[in-house]
Amino acid sequence: MPSRRVVLLEFNELSPEPMQRFMAEGKLPSFSRFYHQAQVFTTDAEAVAPDLEPWIQWITVHTGLSHGAHDVRILGDAHALSDKAVWDVVSDHGGKVWLCGSMNLQYQSPIRGWVLPDPWMTKVAPQPADELAPYTRFVSAYVIGRSLDHVPLRARQKLEFVRFMAHHGLSAETLKALVTQLLIERTQPGARWKRAVLLDRLQFDLFRWVYRRERPDFSTFFSNSTAHFQHLYWRNMQPDAFHVKPSRDEQVIYEKAILYGYQQMDKLLGRFLEFVGDDTTLVFCTALSQQPCVTYEQAGGKRWYRPRHFEVLLSTSGVAGPYRIAPIMAHEFCIDFDSEAEARRAEAQLRLVRTADDKPVLIVERTGTQIRAACYLSGELPADTSLRLAGVDRPIPFFDLFYRVDGLKSGMHHPDGMLWIRTPDRRHNVEPIKVSLIDVAPTLLAMLGVAKPSHMVGKAILEASSSDAG
DSSP states (O other), X not given: OXXXXXXXXXXXXXXXXXXHHHHHTTOOHHHHHHHTTSEEEEEEOOOOTTSOOHHHHHHHHHHOXXXXXXXXXXXXXXXXXXXXXXXHHHHHTTOOEEEESOTTOOOOSSOSEEEEOOTTOOSSOOBSHHHHHHHHHHHHHHHSOSBSSOOXXXXXXXXXXXXXXXXXXXXXXXXXXXXXXHHHHHHOGGGGXXXXXXXXXXXXXXXXXXXXXXXXXXXXXXXXXXXXXXXXXXXXXXXXXXXXXXXXXXXXXXXXXXHHHHHHHHHHHHHHHHXXXXXXXXXXXXXXXXXXXXXXXXXTOOOOEEESBHHHHHHHTTOOSOEEEEEOSTTEEEEEESSHHHHHHHHHHHHTOEETTSOBOEEEEEETTEEEEEEOOOSOOOTTOEEEOTTOOSOEXXXXXXXXXXXXXXXXXXXXXXXXXXXXXXXXXXXOSOEEGGGHHHHHHHHHTOOOOTTOOSXXXXXXXXXXXO
C-alpha cells in the first residue's frame, strides 16, 4: 500500500511569465501561498513542434516515457500504450486512485478506483462506466460539439446530467455561478467565452465528492480552460508583442481574459488547499506552457475554420460510411474506419477538396484505419470563397460547410513547464536548474513510497526530502 497521499493538479499550459507577474501584482493569493510552501521546479518537455502538444506531454508526465519512447502523437490514441502509468503502479501496489479528466489517459484493467477520461477520449471507458456515463456524455457533447448549431443531446440526457450532479456533489456556489453566467449572457453576449471555467467548477464538485467518499491514495485533476484563453487572447493581454493589433471593441471584452483565467485557477487552487488535508502532498504541474505566437503576423494572423457538420462535409466530399468522427481541439478531427481500404478511399476523396483557385482545403494524415484532418486554410477568407469537390459539377460556398472560429491564434506552446510540490513539511526551495519531464512520474511514485517500474528511466527529484516528510 502507498504510504502517503498525493493529489496532482494538472492545470494545462499555465505559463511562468504571466504567473510570476500576476503573483507579484497580488492578484493570485492562493498561488502565492502555495509557491512559498512548495519546492519549485521548471520542467523541460524536451520536444519541439510538432511533438510539443499537451496530449503528448501529459503522457510523459503520467508514464515517465519521453515523447519518442511512447510515440503517441494523437489526442485519443493513448489507449494503445502498453506501459503502465503512475496510477497503474499505485493500483498494483494496493492503492486507490481517482483520475479526474486527465488528458489522453489510458489505464490497465482492473484498476482500483475511479476514472474520468478527458472529453476528447472516446476509446477509453470511464470507471464506474454506468455511474459516470451521464457526466461524460454531457461534457463531451459540449466540449467537442459535433457542429456549430447543434449539441447532440436529448432533453432526457440533459436531465440525467442534472440529476447526476445533484447526487454527486453539485455545490450551491457552482449552481450560483452557472445561473449568473447565463443571466450575464442575456445582456452581454460577448461574455460567452467565460463559460469555459464552468466546467472546472462542475468537475471540482465531482472530484471533491468522489475524493471524500473514496479517500484515494493518488488523484489527478485536469483543467484546460486557461490554456484555451491563452491560445486565443494572448494578443489582448500583450498587444505590443503582435503586429496585428486587437480592436478597441475586442479589448473591452478580452483584455483581461487571461488574467480572469488565472484568477479562476487561483480560486480553484484555494479550494483544494482547504479540503485535501495537511498530511497530503499537493503537486501543481503544467507539463508545458505558452508564449506569444507571432509566426503568422505578417500574413495577418492565423484563423481556424471548422466544419459546420462533419457528416455533411464528408458526404459532400464523397466519403461513405461507416465511420466514427472524433472532433479534437480547434479545427482538427479524427475519422476512424472499419478497414484500411475504406480509410484509403476516404483519404483520396478528402485530398480532392480544393478551392476555386485549386488550393488544398484539408490537411489529411492517415495512419492505418484512422484519418486525422483539419482545415488547411488559415487566413481571412472572403465571404464568397467557394470549393470544388469531386463529382460535384458546381462550386460549393465554403461557408456552407465551414465556419470561422472566433479569434486569431495568439498563444503557442513552449517546452518549459511549472512543477510545484507542496509536501506536508511545507519546505520551500526554488531549483535553478531545469528538470526533465520524464522525472515527474518517478517523483510521484517516490512520494507515495512506491518503487518505479523499469520503463521509468527518470529520477525521483524529491526522493530524499519526501522520505523526511513523515
